[in-house]
Amino acid sequence: MRNRIMRAARLVLCAAAAHAPVSASAAGLDISKASSNFELVTLGDAELSERSIGVIHMGNVELTSGRIVAADPLAQPDRPALARRVAPGDYPVTLYQAFGRIAAAGMRFAEGKPDHWELAVLPGQDVATLKDGEIFGYPVDAGLGCYMDADTLALIEEREAQVQAQKPDADINYYDDVLASDLDANKGHYALHRPMAGKKGNVAVFWSGWGDGFYPVFWGLDKDGRPLALLTDFGLIENADGRREPKVQ
Numbered sequence: 001m002r003n004r005i006m007r008a009a010r011l012v013l014c015a016a017a018a019h020a021p022v023s024a025s026a027a028g029l030d031i032s033k034a035s036s037n038f039e040l041v042t043l044g045d046a047e048l049s050e051r052s053i054g055v056i057h058m059g060n061v062e063l064t065s066g067r068i069v070a071a072d073p074l075a076q077p078d079r080p081a082l083a084r085r086v087a088p089g090d091y092p093v094t095l096y097q098a099f100g101r102i103a104a105a106g107m108r109f110a111e112g113k114p115d116h117w118e119l120a121v122l123p124g125q126d127v128a129t130l131k132d133g134e135i136f137g138y139p140v141d142a143g144l145g146c147y148m149d150a151d152t153l154a155l156i157e158e159r160e161a162q163v164q165a166q167k168p169d170a171d172i173n174y175y176d177d178v179l180a181s182d183l184d185a186n187k188g189h190y191a192l193h194r195p196m197a198g199k200k201g202n203v204a205v206f207w208s209g210w211g212d213g214f215y216p217v218f219w220g221l222d223k224d225g226r227p228l229a230l231l232t233d234f235g236l237i238e239n240a241d242g243r244r245e246p247k248v249q
Contacts, residue, residue, distance in 0.1 A: 037104055084120065191205045
């Protein structure tokens, strides 16, 4: 199986970059302490390279309903979609690489620099209930993260059933029997996976930083609150800079 480093779930709290606008409107959460890497989505490839950050333009994720699932696709594929929706469409996913691993994953919905950032939540989650040092995010137990539309889960289940029908006496593992070949084409780091050929709906799958853990997702919004970007921070870098690896807390 893929090479990954196992770590206990942890929350990395970073000092905010002075030029990164943040939202402090939610009581109980200082989002500037949750990530200092919001600038990643505003820098060009050349600027990121100067900071020792590699950029991987994966291609577009097809959001057929606009309900985005950010999760470990193997450990929790049926995780609920984020509470905020976007218009259905095809949106580009960019991976930010440092120290040979994926430091963050972004999705773009419109051009422009976000005016402020908010923590992405699931329906029923309320940031006002968070205590100091707490944050919402998703758990990783298979060393992977993803972006996909909530409707794509049905295609994953359809593919799994198809493989099972071809191997009726075998125990089917979606990674080994389906996903591994896509990931292997990119050294196991990422894949734009289409569960069912000919059907709209795919999954952007990528390494999750150092591996297993607990990772927050953030919305980059314009001044009117419209989503411009989504960012998953894997706690690998600080201040959008890959020249020095942060110390593990």
